Amino acid sequence: MKGRLDESTTYLLQWAQQRTDSIYLFCRKLVIEGLTKASVIEIFKTVHADCIQELILRCICIEELAFLNPYLKLMKSLFTLTLDHIIGIFSLGDSEKLDEETIFSSISQLPTLHCLQKLYVNDVPFIKGNLKEYLR
Known part of the structure; x- marks a missing residue:
């Protein structure tokens, strides 16, 4: 379900949290699709970020990347990152130039991912034609 954890994932996280002394929840591939901040925090309380090798971020706002x-800094084994349908929230009172600056600022704050291959x-419309600038 978009925006919420499904019942089986919620059960697994609760089960693993109750057994943190004896369970090490290993996750090679993590998909975050429109989840709330609270849900993401619950996931990272249980899943060890240094084990994640593939991360898919789907249907989230650019501001959520910050x-x-x-958590991204903890992903020491991240080999594959997918940004899918990342949207920007634009302020209505300012020009489009300010929106681009806000987006660039958000992307430039992403940590360096040394293992990323x-x-x-x-479907990230604000990057079209500007990818080279964002990846500097």
């Missing part, structure tokens, strides 16, 4: 930075960018 929230994910502390593959980057997929799908």
Whole structure:
């Protein structure tokens, strides 16, 4: 379900949290699709970020990337990152130039991912024609 954890995932996280002394929840591939900040925090309380090798971020706002930075920094084994349908929230009172600056600022705050080998960018309209600038 978009925006919420499904019942089986919620059960698994609760089960693993109750057994943190004896359970090490290993996750090679993590998909975050429109989840709330509270749900993401619950996931990272249980799943060890250093085990994640593939991360798919789908249907989230560009501002959420800044929230994910502390967790991204912990992903020492991240080989593949997919950004799919990342949207920007634009302020209504300012020009489009300010929106681009806000987006660039959000992307530039992403941590350096030394192990990253593959980057997929799908349906991220504000990057079109500007990818080289964003990846500097």
